Amino acid sequence: MNPRLQAGDALLIIDLQRDFLPGGSLAVPDGDAVVAPLNVWISRFGAEGLPIFATFDWHPADHCSFREQGGPWPAHCIAGTPGAGFADGLALPPGAIRLPKATARDVDAYSGFSGTELHLHLQWAMVRRLFVGGLATDYCVLRSALDARRLGYEVVLLRDAMRAVDLQPGDGERAIASMVEAGAVMLEDSA
Ligand code: VGL
Ligand code: ZN
Numbered sequence: 001m002n003p004r005l006q007a008g009d010a011l012l013i014i015d016l017q018r019d020f021l022p023g024g025s026l027a028v029p030d031g032d033a034v035v036a037p038l039n040v041w042i043s044r045f046g047a048e049g050l051p052i053f054a055t056f057d058w059h060p061a062d063h064c065s066f067r068e069q070g071g072p073w074p075a076h077c078i079a080g081t082p083g084a085g086f087a088d089g090l091a092l093p094p095g096a097i098r099l100p101k102a103t104a105r106d107v108d109a110y111s112g113f114s115g116t117e118l119h120l121h122l123q124w125a126m127v128r129r130l131f132v133g134g135l136a137t138d139y140c141v142l143r144s145a146l147d148a149r150r151l152g153y154e155v156v157l158l159r160d161a162m163r164a165v166d167l168q169p170g171d172g173e174r175a176i177a178s179m180v181e182a183g184a185v186m187l188e189d190s191a
Contacts, residue, residue, distance in 0.1 A: 003156065003187070006160045010127040010150075011045045012020055013038055013054040014141045014162075015135030016090050016113055019076040019083035026076035028136045028163050032087070037190035038089045038133050038160040054092055055112035055134075056145070058084060058100035065108040079103070097121055111143035119151055129154035131187075133161030138171040145179045155184035 016038065021031045043182040045052050057077035077084040079100075089109055099116045103157035109115050112125050122130075130153050132145050143161050146154050157179055164172025180186060 005044060005048045006051055007050075008126060008128035009045070009048075009050050010122065010125065010130055011041050011050070011052045012118075012130045012134075012144065013042075013052070013090075013092075013096075014132065014144055015055055015057050015077075015136070016082050016087045016134050017056055017077055017083070018085050018087060019057075020135045021087055024076070024083055025074050026165075028141065029036055031106055031135050031163050034133060034135065034161045034163055035089045037065035037158065039089075040190050041131060041133065041158065041161065042091050042093065042096075045075065045131075050072045051120065051127065052096040052159045053088065053099060053112075053121065054096050054117070055099045055101055055140070056084065056086065058142075059104045061101070062105055063102070063108070064106050065102070071108070092168065110140045111147045112140065113144060113147040113151065122153070127153070129156065130185075131158055136165060136172075137162045137164035138167075138175040139165060142175040142179060145184050146182055149179075149182040149184060153181075155179070157184050157186045158190055159186050159188045160190050 020028045058079045066075045
């Protein structure tokens, strides 16, 4: 499947931030491997004049998801720190819409739709189909794709442009299976 891009398509890049890459505080194994395929999609969407959205985790220093607060994760993506910045090498154009999420201390938000205006932006842009990649397959990509399906968007999973935390072996594969179960379509190869 290599679907021709058309009006109504948008690229949705989830949380491609330094802290989620190897060397970062919540490194997703092989997470940096998604930068190259995402850059291919960025240039395709740019060439067609189609919109690009990028969510990012933007936590206060005492966020409830951090272990110090009793949460499950090491501190990561603290607002304003280098680790919260987009991955070096990600060719995000100036016109890409950037959406912070999980900015409040007491609420975590895996989905890019949770507490953001993503759905509004997509409606304004008359988006019907989302091409989704980023990090991590088993958390924020999963939750974003499921919300997108629930809100009525078609979802194309960019399989080679996402990686999983895999706290339990197989989490990533199970996440893919539940997104497909929810009606997402898989695109294996970005080349
Ligand atoms: C994420 C864990 C904690 C993600 C964010 O982007 O998938 N995972 N915060
Ligand atoms: Zn987070």
